[in-house]
Amino acid sequence: MQDADKNGNTNQTDGPEHSALLGRMLKGEKLALAKLVTSVENDAPFVPEIMEEIYPKTGRCYSFGVTGPPGAGKSTLVDKLIARLRAQDKMVGVIAVDPSSPFSGGAVLGDRIRMQRHALDEGVFIRSLGTRGTGGGLSRATGEVLRLFDAFGMDVVIIETVGVGQTELDIVDIADTTLVVLVPESGDTVQTMKAGLMEIADVFIVNKADREGADKMVSDLKGMVELNDCRETDWKVPVLLSQANQDQGVDEIYKELNNHREFLDTHTTEGERKAKIRRRHFLEILGHRFVKKVEMLAREDERFRDYLEEVQQDDANPYEITKTFFQDEEFARKIFGATQTKPS
Ligand SMILES: Nc1nc2c(ncn2[C@@H]2O[C@H](COP(=O)(O)OP(=O)(O)OP(=O)(O)O)[C@@H](O)[C@H]2O)c(=O)[nH]1
Ligand SMILES: [Mg+2]
Incomplete structure (x- = not known):
C-alpha cells in the first residue's frame, strides 16, 4: 500500500509539482489531465487541494450516465452518441467505470470499450476506472x-457503468441524466431490480432490437413506467428501442438526452440543483476525510492500537468501545483538530 503522507494531508514536497500539473491541465494539455486522473484514482494526498482549486471552474458541463447489464451494448451506443456530439463540435469526455475490475487506465480499453475510432480525436478523452487504488471509493473517484x-x-x-447494482446506482447519481440500457434477455434483471431501475432511469433503452422479445420488453417497461410513482418529477420517462451496432434508434436517444437536459434547465432552477449537488459533495468529502483519518490512526497511532487490541479480546463489545472512542477527547482533537497529528 502506498502511504505517501502520514497525516492524510498535503505533502509539501509535492506542492510545486502538482500545481504545475494543474496549470498544464488548465491550459488544455491532455497528458496532464491523464496524470491528474491517475492521482485521483490513487487517492493521492494532494487531491483535495487540486479539487479545491478547480471547483470554481466546474459546473459547466452536462453529464449523462449509461448503465446496464454486461454486454447490453452500452459502449456501442456511447460510440454512436460521441459521433453525434462531435458533429456538433462538442468536446467529450468518457469515464468507463467497471466496479468488477481492478484494472484502470489503458488496461481494459481494448475489449470493453468499443470507441477506439474516437481515441485519436482531439476532442475526445476516454478513460476507464477500476477499483484499484480507490479503496472502495469508486463513486468518489468518478x-x-x-x-x-x-x-x-x-x-x-x-x-x-457495467451492471445494475448498488455501486452503479451510486455512480449514476453523479450524472445529470441516466440512460438505462437493457436487452430482450434482461427480463429477470428488470423484475429483481424493478424499484431501483425506476428510481434511476431518465430514459429506458431496449437495445438489440433485432433479438426476439424486444417489442415485448418495450411494452413491459412502458407499463412499469406508467405505474411508477416513486419519483417526484414531471419528467415522462421514454422507453426507446435501438439497434446500436447498426446505428438505429440512436437519433431518438440523442433527442431525448437533449430533451431531458432542457427539462432539467427549465424545471429545477440551476441554483437549486447546484445547491443539492454541493450538499452531496460536502457530505461525501467529509466522510472520505474522516475515513482516511481513522485509517491513518489505525496504522500509526499507539493509543489507537490499544483500542484495536481491546476490541479483539474475547468479551469485547465493539459498540461500547466505539462509544468510548467518540468520547475520547484526544482523538477528537486528532481527527477534527489541528492538522498535524504526530503519532504519539
Ligand atoms: N445483435 C446486436 N448486437 C449488438 C447490438 N448493439 C451492440 N451489439 C453487440 O453486443 C456486444 C456487446 O456490446 P458492447 O457495446 O461492448 O456492450 P457493453 O454493454 O458496453 O458491454 P460491457 O461494457 O462489457 O458491459 C458487441 O459485440 C456489440 O457489437 C445490437 O443492437 N444488436
Ligand atoms: Mg462497455
Whole structure:
C-alpha cells in the first residue's frame, strides 16, 4: 500500500509539482489531465487541494450516465452518441467505470470499450476506472474525475457503468441524466431490480432490437413506467428501442438526452440543483476525510492500537468501545483538530 503522507494531508514536497500539473491541465494539455486522473484514482494526498482549486471552474458541463447489464451494448451506443456530439463540435469526455475490475487506465480499453475510432480525436478523452487504488471509493473517484473533465473544458461527460447494482446506482447519481440500457434477455434483471431501475432511469433503452422479445420488453417497461410513482418529477420517462451496432434508434436517444437536459434547465432552477449537488459533495468529502483519518490512526497511532487490541479480546463489545472512542477527547482533537497529528 502506498502511504505517501502520514497525516492524510498535503505533502509539501509535492506542492510545486502538482500545481504545475494543474496549470498544464488548465491550459488544455491532455497528458496532464491523464496524470491528474491517475492521482485521483490513487487517492493521492494532494487531491483535495487540486479539487479545491478547480471547483470554481466546474459546473459547466452536462453529464449523462449509461448503465446496464454486461454486454447490453452500452459502449456501442456511447460510440454512436460521441459521433453525434462531435458533429456538433462538442468536446467529450468518457469515464468507463467497471466496479468488477481492478484494472484502470489503458488496461481494459481494448475489449470493453468499443470507441477506439474516437481515441485519436482531439476532442475526445476516454478513460476507464477500476477499483484499484480507490479503496472502495469508486463513486468518489468518478465524481472527482468528472470535475477534472469539467474544469478541463469538456462540454459533455459520459459515464458508462457495467451492471445494475448498488455501486452503479451510486455512480449514476453523479450524472445529470441516466440512460438505462437493457436487452430482450434482461427480463429477470428488470423484475429483481424493478424499484431501483425506476428510481434511476431518465430514459429506458431496449437495445438489440433485432433479438426476439424486444417489442415485448418495450411494452413491459412502458407499463412499469406508467405505474411508477416513486419519483417526484414531471419528467415522462421514454422507453426507446435501438439497434446500436447498426446505428438505429440512436437519433431518438440523442433527442431525448437533449430533451431531458432542457427539462432539467427549465424545471429545477440551476441554483437549486447546484445547491443539492454541493450538499452531496460536502457530505461525501467529509466522510472520505474522516475515513482516511481513522485509517491513518489505525496504522500509526499507539493509543489507537490499544483500542484495536481491546476490541479483539474475547468479551469485547465493539459498540461500547466505539462509544468510548467518540468520547475520547484526544482523538477528537486528532481527527477534527489541528492538522498535524504526530503519532504519539
Ligand atoms: N445483435 C446486436 N448486437 C449488438 C447490438 N448493439 C451492440 N451489439 C453487440 O453486443 C456486444 C456487446 O456490446 P458492447 O457495446 O461492448 O456492450 P457493453 O454493454 O458496453 O458491454 P460491457 O461494457 O462489457 O458491459 C458487441 O459485440 C456489440 O457489437 C445490437 O443492437 N444488436
Ligand atoms: Mg462497455
